[in-house]
Amino acid sequence: MHRLVAVVFALCCAMSTAAEVTLNTNYLHVEIPLPPTLSNLDPIPDNIGLAGVLTGLKDNQTTGRFLDQKYELTETYVPGGEDPLVAAKALLATSPYLILNAPAEVQMAIADLPEAQGALIFNTSSGNISLRDGECRNNLFHTLPSDAMRTDALAQVFVKKRWTDLVMITGTHPQDVAYAQAMRQSLTKFGLDLAGEKEWAFDADMRRNASQEVPLFTQDFGDYDAMILADELHDFGRYVLYNTWEARPVTGSEGLSAVTWSPVIEQWGAAQLQSRFEKAHERPMTSQDYAAWAAMRTLGEVVTRTNTVDPTTLRDYILSDAFELAGFKGRPLTYRTWNGQLRQPIAIVHPRALVAQAPLDGFLHQVNELDSLGLDQPESTCEAFQ
Amino acid sequence: MIRTTLAALLLTTTAHAGEIWVTNEKDDTVSVISTETLEVIKTYETGERPRGITFSKDFSLLYICASDSNAVQVMDPNSGEILHDLPSGEDPEQFVLHPDDRHLYIANEDDAITTVVDTETRKVVAQIDVGIEPEGMAVSPDGKIAITTSETTNMAHWIDTETQELFANTLVDSRPRHAEFLRDGSEMWVSSEIGGTLTIFDTATQAEKAKISFEVQGVHPDRVQPVGFEFTDGDTHAFVALGPSNHVAVVNAETYEVEDYILVGRRVWHMDFNEDRSLLFTTNGVSGDVTVIDVAKREAIKSIKVGRFPWGAAFRPTN
Numbered sequence: 001m002h003r004l005v006a007v008v009f010a011l012c013c014a015m016s017t018a019a020e021v022t023l024n025t026n027y028l029h030v031e032i033p034l035p036p037t038l039s040n041l042d043p044i045p046d047n048i049g050l051a052g053v054l055t056g057l058k059d060n061q062t063t064g065r066f067l068d069q070k071y072e073l074t075e076t077y078v079p080g081g082e083d084p085l086v087a088a089k090a091l092l093a094t095s096p097y098l099i100l101n102a103p104a105e106v107q108m109a110i111a112d113l114p115e116a117q118g119a120l121i122f123n124t125s126s127g128n129i130s131l132r133d134g135e136c137r138n139n140l141f142h143t144l145p146s147d148a149m150r151t152d153a154l155a156q157v158f159v160k161k162r163w164t165d166l167v168m169i170t171g172t173h174p175q176d177v178a179y180a181q182a183m184r185q186s187l188t189k190f191g192l193d194l195a196g197e198k199e200w201a202f203d204a205d206m207r208r209n210a211s212q213e214v215p216l217f218t219q220d221f222g223d224y225d226a227m228i229l230a231d232e233l234h235d236f237g238r239y240v241l242y243n244t245w246e247a248r249p250v251t252g253s254e255g256l257s258a259v260t261w262s263p264v265i266e267q268w269g270a271a272q273l274q275s276r277f278e279k280a281h282e283r284p285m286t287s288q289d290y291a292a293w294a295a296m297r298t299l300g301e302v303v304t305r306t307n308t309v310d311p312t313t314l315r316d317y318i319l320s321d322a323f324e325l326a327g328f329k330g331r332p333l334t335y336r337t338w339n340g341q342l343r344q345p346i347a348i349v350h351p352r353a354l355v356a357q358a359p360l361d362g363f364l365h366q367v368n369e370l371d372s373l374g375l376d377q378p379e380s381t382c383e384a385f386q
Numbered sequence: 387m388i389r390t391t392l393a394a395l396l397l398t399t400t401a402h403a404g405e406i407w408v409t410n411e412k413d414d415t416v417s418v419i420s421t422e423t424l425e426v427i428k429t430y431e432t433g434e435r436p437r438g439i440t441f442s443k444d445f446s447l448l449y450i451c452a453s454d455s456n457a458v459q460v461m462d463p464n465s466g467e468i469l470h471d472l473p474s475g476e477d478p479e480q481f482v483l484h485p486d487d488r489h490l491y492i493a494n495e496d497d498a499i500t501t502v503v504d505t506e507t508r509k510v511v512a513q514i515d516v517g518i519e520p521e522g523m524a525v526s527p528d529g530k531i532a533i534t535t536s537e538t539t540n541m542a543h544w545i546d547t548e549t550q551e552l553f554a555n556t557l558v559d560s561r562p563r564h565a566e567f568l569r570d571g572s573e574m575w576v577s578s579e580i581g582g583t584l585t586i587f588d589t590a591t592q593a594e595k596a597k598i599s600f601e602v603q604g605v606h607p608d609r610v611q612p613v614g615f616e617f618t619d620g621d622t623h624a625f626v627a628l629g630p631s632n633h634v635a636v637v638n639a640e641t642y643e644v645e646d647y648i649l650v651g652r653r654v655w656h657m658d659f660n661e662d663r664s665l666l667f668t669t670n671g672v673s674g675d676v677t678v679i680d681v682a683k684r685e686a687i688k689s690i691k692v693g694r695f696p697w698g699a700a701f702r703p704t705n
Binding site: 276 | 540552
């Protein structure tokens with residue numbers, strides 16, 4: 001036995017020195033200036049996204065230790081006002097692997113750079129639907145769900161709960177408008193519609209007078225089953241809950257929400273990822289952290305399985321049937337071959353617990369139930385992946 | 387149905403008396419089920435989040451992984467009294483007792499470490515760096531090899547128990563959860579929850595010998611997730627818990643073919659047999675019960691309500 005062990009050991013090390021593989025990844029954070037919100041209760045962490053990448057990196061490095069594969073990361077921050085393309089060009093010159101935390105239009109511009117051709121770029125910050133549709137790029141993958149995946153998830157909940165009489169309040173920021181548009185499309189997709197819609201146009205300080213203003217503002221909706229809020233910057237929504245004229249559930253950006261990730265997810269081994277993340281970064285893991293973690297782990301998973309850092313081989317493997325990522329969501333995560341979107345279950349949560357996980361039981365699909373969320377192959381006009 | 391159950395019961399009564407001990411992960415208790423009456427006869431309190439559970443070779447001591455108490459607890463199974471804690475490293479999830487009846491190999495899920503504890507001196511003998519989220523633990527019948535599987539690194543780590551060092555690391559499909567050796571030691575099996583497969587290794591060469599997939603009618607393949615498994619008498623078959631598909635598969639251990647699927651409770655996790663291996667007891671986490679399977683008939687014959695989120699199961703004879 002002892003001799004056998006020694007022989008195996010010698011063999012493995014002789015093999016591995018020859019085959020050592022190192023994956024260099026760049027992480028680029030382009031500052032997105034955000035308008036002020038009414039409440040300062042939940043500041044956005046400075047290292048949002050980066051913390052997820054670092055946790056994924058550590059996971060990869062641990063695995064790599066046993067396979068003589070190394071993982072290195074360089075992080076770059078571009079403040080508002082500086083040209084992100086200059087930074088992106090420099091990074092792409094060092095490695096074809098780039099994880100982005102940037103606005104949708106910056107991501108498109110980076111993916112279109114001559115230096116980015118043949119690169120593998122991950123969008124971890126934008127739910128913009130057009131990036132998965134007509135504006136898709138064949139070098140741009142998406143680990144954050146599209147807005148449509150999240151609004152489809154909620155629409156399934158409405159159908160299941162028979163909340164068919166729905167009203168919506170929409171904020172004025174572009175993200176709110178985009179979310180509201182995604183929600184309207186989802187409602188149509190699942191045979192629902194809106195009985196009423198209003199725009200949130202207050203500029204008062206709701207912390208003081210929400211209890212007076214919100215009942216009046218919501219009174220003329222009449223009766224309904226549930227109220228949807230399109231408030232993606234979390235500006236006014238938190239003051240609507242429990243202040244509506246009718247006592248009805250609030251859903252959408254606040255209340256019952258569809259999210260990529262949340263600290264309340266503990267099933268499917270998620271408790272381990274949560275505690276690993278919290279221990280390292282001293283805060284809970286957000287959706288954007290999860291998307292960034294998933295991008296880094298995607299790269300780790302393909303390098304583990306293929307033992308190469310050739311971008312064409314890795315891209316092919318990611319889009320093949322062989323790829324699967326264990327993402328603590330109860331089923332394997334894979335990529336849609338028509339637009340590079342990471343297929344994943346969507347959590348339906350309130351701040352204290354997981355309520356459901358979409359796709360909900362009964363929403364069937366001819367190929368994969370997960371494709372009942374977001375742009376399915378016949379719906380997407382993305383051609384870059386063909 | 388009732389008649390066959392009774393017959394099976396009578397048979398068990400006369401031949402073998404025993405108990406199945408089940409850890410209830412979210413109740414901080416163990417439930418004790420009589421293998422004769424198929425009823426819960428006792429419930430004892432444990433540390434926080436009990437998961438892995440195993441008896442000493444003479445069944446005089448019960449070891450429990452109290453994950454959130456960061457300890458392995460040693461219980462007197464005759465009184466339910468916790469005798470003492472063993473140092474276990476952080477977050478012990480699952481463990482295996484070496485054939486020497488003395489050393490516990492413990493997976494420390496949060497720390498990517500396998501801890502080896504001497505149960506007599508109550509000291510940590512070794513800590514071995516393994517992959518992220520170690521869980522599945524096995525030891526070869528001759529005691530020379532211990533296995534740790536790591537859920538996020540997707541590997542089986544082979545430990546030489548003499549040097550307490552890794553001598554091989556073999557990749558498996560996503561989220562390996564459980565490992566077992568055949569009784570003759572020739573093969574080592576690993577289940578992959580997210581990959582949906584069982585991988586079979588040749589112990590001598592650590593080479594992959596076969597891979598088994600599952601297909602449950604009416605359940606999407608993504609939700610067919612193999613977790614715990616055990617071999618029948620003579621190692622002819624393996625009974626494999628398939629997690630959220632709520633089925634147990636019966637695998638022929640010679641042809642590697644899946645012969646049957648048995649419907650059990652929700653999110654079936656681990657299992658153990660009664661003494662003559664005629665009955666199998668599976669823990670069903672989500673439904674909070676234990677399903678009793680008649681092994682010969684391959685039928686579920688009873689559900690027994692236990693605590694919240696039953697996790698591990700271990701048998702001890704009482705006659």
